[in-house]
Amino acid sequence: MNNTSDLIGSLVNDLKPVKPVSPPARSTLLWGTGCVAFSLVSLYAIGLSERVPSDITYWLGETVLILGLAFSALWASFSLSIPGSEVFRPWRIPALFFVAWFAYLAFGFAYNFHTHGASSVGQVEGSECAIILGSLLVFPAMAVIGLMRKGFTSVRSWAGFAAITAGAAFATIAVEFHCPTHTIVHHVAYHLAPAAVFAVAGYFLANKFFSSAR
């Protein structure tokens, strides 16, 4: 390619009408609804927990935080597929939701430990939750990455983080209602920690997801 004018000529000749991408908020609402539906279908497939916890309000509060994480990560993903949006650092919001989720569980741990003793917080078994989470996140995460690849990913590492976080969070919603173990340590070890590990892996594997997307 020796001549920029020739290139411009060929780009102009190649011009076809295109539809601009939807604003991230609209895409988030649309695809977020789809991902919630996916979580519900997944929950139907893996089964609803028969054990209703006594402190159901606390666990529903955790689910609300995870839902916030899921939608904010989805919004960050769509934002990061539009050049220029990275100046707002949209990944900070899902990262904050991660911190809030951990803080919420830490607070619950401290409160339960103080009020009911070690037995109320210490049950760890139930590693299948992490396996289910890992399996369920594949579909929404791949769908989000596929949608992002239609755009122009400007900050690949954080885009990978956001996409995998979204997938993991929607998967965790299904796991939350399937899981019969309502102890803080279990939720930290097999719900939050796997989601965080997958999100960090997404950050480092982002080049694989988006290498040919630009």
Place this chain on the structure above:
Amino acid sequence: MVDEADRETRWAEMMIAAQKGDSAVYGELLQELTAALRGYYRRRLSSQSELEDLVQETLMSLHRGRHTYIPGRPFGAWLYSIARNRLVDHLRASKRRGSDHAQVDDLVDFLEAPEAMADTSRLRDALAILPEKQRTIFGLLQIQGLPIRSVAAQLGLSESDVKVTAHRAQKALRAKLLATE
């Protein structure tokens, strides 16, 4: 400052027209953006040949990603985000190649050099690493010397696609040949 804002507003309007398929406006927009990109890269690069390569790569990225400009959003942020990404990719690739890249700045010059022409096995090895599509397009363009339009027609691709693929093939070959030096 006001001029800059006015200019970006005009570019945004031109891009909206281009998204609707207005070729004349698109050509005018690309000419203006080329000048702006040259200025942007001139402040960040010393090599004139690298600068022109980057401008061209950025124009191709803008073309491929023109649907990602959302009307009503700041055009400058969109444009310079793409330019900055191209620059980062370019600097990373330069870093990977190391300082030797200056010895083989242009692949075509390199291939035309007698010592390179004599060393066909190196070129054959380098071509072998390319994906099928890149190898075919590179062969038709650089070895058979066909014009882009003919290659595009022969393979049923757009001219832009052929150019982009050829450019990628050229970059991959350059990296491979440098690595075996």
